[in-house]
Amino acid sequence: MKVFMSGNEAIARGAYECGVTFASGYPGTPSTEVIEEFSKYDGVYAEWSPNEKVAMEVGIGAALAGARALVVMKHVGVNVAADPLFTVSYTGTNGGLVIMTADDPSMHSSQNEQDNRNYARFAKIPMLEPSDSQEAKDYIGLAFDISEAFDTPVFLRTTTRVSHSKSIVKLGEPAPREDRTEIRYNPDKYVMVPAKARARRVEVEKRMIRLKEYAETFSENRIEMNDPDTGIITAGMTYNYAKDIYPDYSYLKLGMVYPLPAELIKEFASKVKKLFVIEELDPFLEEQIRSLGIxxxxxxxxxxxxxxxxxxxxxxxxxxxSESRQFSLPPIPARPPNLCPGCPHRGLFYVLGKFDCFVTGDIGCYTLSFMKPLEGLDSCVCMGASIGMAHGMSKALKEKGKGRVVAVIGDSTFIHSGITSLLNLAYNKSHAVVIICDNRTTAMTGMQEHPATGYTLQGDIAAQLDLVELGKTLGIRNVHVVDPFDMKTTRKIIKEELSTEGPSLIISQGPCVLLKKERKRKKKPLMIDTEKCTGCKLCLGLGCPPIAWKRFEDMKDITIPKKRKNQEGIAVIDTALCNGCNLCLQLCKAGAIMEVSGNE
Amino acid sequence: MSNSNGVRSILMVGVGGQGIIRASDILSAVLMKSGFDVKKSEVHGMAQRGGCVSSHVRYGKKVYSPLTRKGDVDVMLSFEKLETLRYLDYMRSSGVIIINEEEIYPPSVNLGEAPYPHNIEEIIRKYFNDIHFLNATKLALKEGDRRIANTIMLGALSPYLDIELDTWEDVFRTDFPPNVAEKNFSVFKMVRNQFSENKNLIMQ
Structure with missing residues (x-):
């Protein structure tokens, strides 16, 4: 049967077909759908771990117990998981262990553009790279075979374009499930104290030699001889881009990007006159090929x-x-992503933007609030960075920083890597104020459960982390819960905590509007009374998508009375988009905003 | 129209939330069912949050790249007027452009900091001959469901593709629950008939 699938769906399917029963990961674009899709197959266990390091350790444990385990993360997630990664390369595995890293060239939804092929060489772990959905499905099975044959973890690397583009996939029959798990003791292999690790270190080098030999005959490293004038060495999605333009050139298409097949590359180089290496990001293949003297x-x-x-x-x-046609066009206003209408972050960041504070930010939807008009956030580095940065800044600034440093972090991000930093705030006596933007989900990546939502990935009811109690247990004395849709109280509490000695924790609780429960809630959209609007533009400061500015001169057919001498127009609300969160109503001094009456 | 590898490219553009990804999934399913190799890819950051969305659908005997190079798009299906301008350089000069007349203001326009260009049609007509306007959003509201606008856009596109009506119907009936499928397919047929007059097929 043929199915139209994304690369991520195909990887999940391939894992299911080749007998994988265990998967762990943390959501991150463009990797998220692999775990989500895999979790729906019969007879599998899949979990969202709190972060990638935990997911990796969970996968290592499952593989040591003999299960085939798949660990999934985005490229920067591998940085978080790097500590266990480098040593599991020494221990090897029992059941296969495959780590999927989804890289994001162009940073469509990432803070950096790191090329994770470098991790393969760095950690001495072989890496496969598919170029479309069919290969994505096939390579995951090959990766597990290599993992078990060579007693090594294996990387499967995708890029956004492979993970998220769709192409036709031929489905196969799932392999029969057999339980190969049992407790196996082997301290020489699994207790990496120096004496044992030194011995394993030698094994890793021996394994690399065997893998290099294997790469020479690996079926997915293939030469496609055509016109011998031009040869192209490439891998992954760039193979498709090159074939699209130059179907008649000769290709060495590498399915395994580490280690490289030196003899095969030399053979291909000897057959063509001019040789190109086409790869996105780092010259990873190029430098290794040059080192062969080619x-x-x-x-x-x-x-x-x-x-x-x-x-x-x-x-x-x-x-x-590129010789694309030139057009003479007017300026095209940018269309950056924005917080949704009714988003709980909007009220909080409107309030924060008015304080004379440095707000260290983090990774999540709320990062969008750095933009005009909210301008409520001043930094973004990585998952969990906000709290540590706020502490460092507050310590370095000493008296100057008192009451002027705030950290904001989402609930899922806080659980990912903010908890230890919050502990540090209490331990090292910070004056920073930490705000957890608790919207009850992992919103940015598409509504994943986490330890504070009370549910697991596969829908089981779970222990629910209590953020207030956690804050107190970590040693934070001032803990408050605020409703960000009530801007007056939110402002008051933030102001109080900024002037209080010692660290404070504020939990801003408002559910994401995209949660199923919230979508079903009956909305009471608002409208603007054109007779009352004074055109003061206060409501526009929320940057809410349904609120727009209309200038009088653009409304030739309608006459609206001016309420002020210099009034240039009025604000209008697109009631079809409005979620009725009432933030604008709280701002309007003219009393011009009201609920749309029932019969409209 | 010619393309070096016999691959056709359709580009759907618009704003997050307009149903572009769903529409391109339906189109891809229809093309696959008609025996073509198909690849599809979206370019978007955080689409659900009001940003630009573009979806490339490419089909033919054998398709390699899921992305179209600039100057190679055969048909652009634009769900929002302004977005048409953003992607004009993807069009081949003989290409067809179908435009939904809906205007969705970007944040800077909402804030009164930038104008929404008012002469979009005039600009596009300077460079392209085969352009068509419809108000899919208004029509969808008239049909009682704003979400049906993407089906209307597919109806306007369909006369340009030599694909049996039955194939479209099959896909609508597998992709939607029965009552929704009925409604979508009847609206699709109505728009398809309107757009069928005086249109040259691009795919023979």
Whole structure:
């Protein structure tokens, strides 16, 4: 049967087909759907772990017990998981262990553009890279076979374009499930104290030699001989971009990007006149190929940054900028993503934006509030960074920082990597104020459960973390809960805590409007009374999508009375988009905002 | 129309929440059912949150790239007027552009800091001949469901593709619950008939 699938759906399917029964991960674009889709298959266990390091350790445990375990994360997640990663390379596994890393060239939804192929070389772990959904499904099975044959973890690397584009996949029969788990003791292999680790270290090098030999005959490293004038070495999605433009050139398509098949590369190089290496991001293949003494053209013509497309490759090969048609267009206003209408973050960040504070931010929807008009957040580095940064800033600023440093962090992000930093605030006596933007879900990646929602990925009722009690247990004396839709009280509590000695924790509790329960809630949309609006623009300061500014001169058919001498227009609300959160109503001094009456 | 590899490219553009991804899924299913190789890819950051969305659908005997290079799009299905301008350089000069007349203001326009260009049609007509306007959103509201606008857009696109009505019907009936399928397919047929007059098929 043929199915149209994304790369991520295909990886989940491939894992199911090859007998994987165990998967762990933390949500992160573009990797999230793998765990979500896998969790729906019969007879599997899948979990959202609190962060990638935990997910990796969970996977290692499952593999040591003999299960085939899949661990899934986005590229920066591997940074979080790097500690166990480098040592599981020494211990090896029992059941297969495959780590999927989803890289994000162009940073469509990431804070950096790191090339995780470097982790393969760094941690001495083989890496496969599929180029479309069919390969994504096939390679996951191959990765588990290699893992078990060579007693090594294996990386499966995708990029956003492979994970999220869809293509046709031929489904296979799932392998029969057999339980190969049991407790196996082997301290020489699993107790990595120096004496044992030194012995395993040697085994890792031996394994690399065997893997290099295997790469020479690995079926997915293949030469496609065509026109011998031009040869292209490539892997992953760039193979498709190149084939789209140059179907008649010769190719060495690498399914395994680490370790490389040196002899196969030499053979291909000897068959073609001019050799190109086409790869996004780092010259990872190029540098290794050059070290074999082979002359290639690579990053001298191809960009280091951003994802490619067929046009970029064509322009680089032709040695000129792309010859697309030139149009004379008016300025096109940008359309950045925005907080949703009715978002609980909007009220909080409107309030925060008015304080003379440095607000250290974190990763989540609320990061969007750095933009105009809210301008409620001043930094964003990585998951969990806000609390540690606020503490460091407050300590360094001493008296100057008192009452002027605030950290904001989402509930899922706080659980991911904010808890230890909050403990540090209490332990090292900070003056910073920490605000957890608790919207009861992992919203940015599409509504995943986490330890404070009370449910697991597979729908079981779970122990529910109490953020207030946790804060107190960690040693924070001042803990408050606020409703961000009540801006007056929110402002008052933040103000009080900024002037209080010692660290404070404020939990801003408002459920995400995209949660199923919230979507079903009956909305009472608002409207603006054009007769009363004075055109003061206060409500526009919320940056709420349904509220728009209409200038009198653009409303030729309608006459609206001016309430002020210099009034230039009025605000209007698109009631179809309004969620009735009432924030604008709290701001309006003219009393011009009201509920749409029932019969409209 | 010609393309070096016989691959056709359709580009759907608009704003997060307009049902573009759903529409491109339906189109892909229809093309796959008609025996083509198909690849599809969206370019968006956080689409659910009001940003730009574009979805590339490419089909033919064998498709490699899920992304179209600039200057290679055969048909653009634009769900929002302004977004058409953002992607004009993806169009081949002989390409067809179908535009929903809905205007969704970007944040800077809402704040009164930037104007929403008012002569979009005039600009596009300077460079392209085969352009068509419809108000899918208004029509959808008239049909009683704003969400049906993407089906209306597919109805306007369908006369440009040589695909049996039965294939469309099959896909609507597998992709939607029965009563929703009925409504969507009848609206689809109505728009398809309107757009069928005087249109040259791009896919023979």
């Amino acid at each position: 002359e290639v053209t690579g990053k001298i013509i191809f960009p280091y940054t951003n994802e490619f497309d067929p046009g970029i490759i064509e322009a680089a090969m032709a040695g000129s900028s």
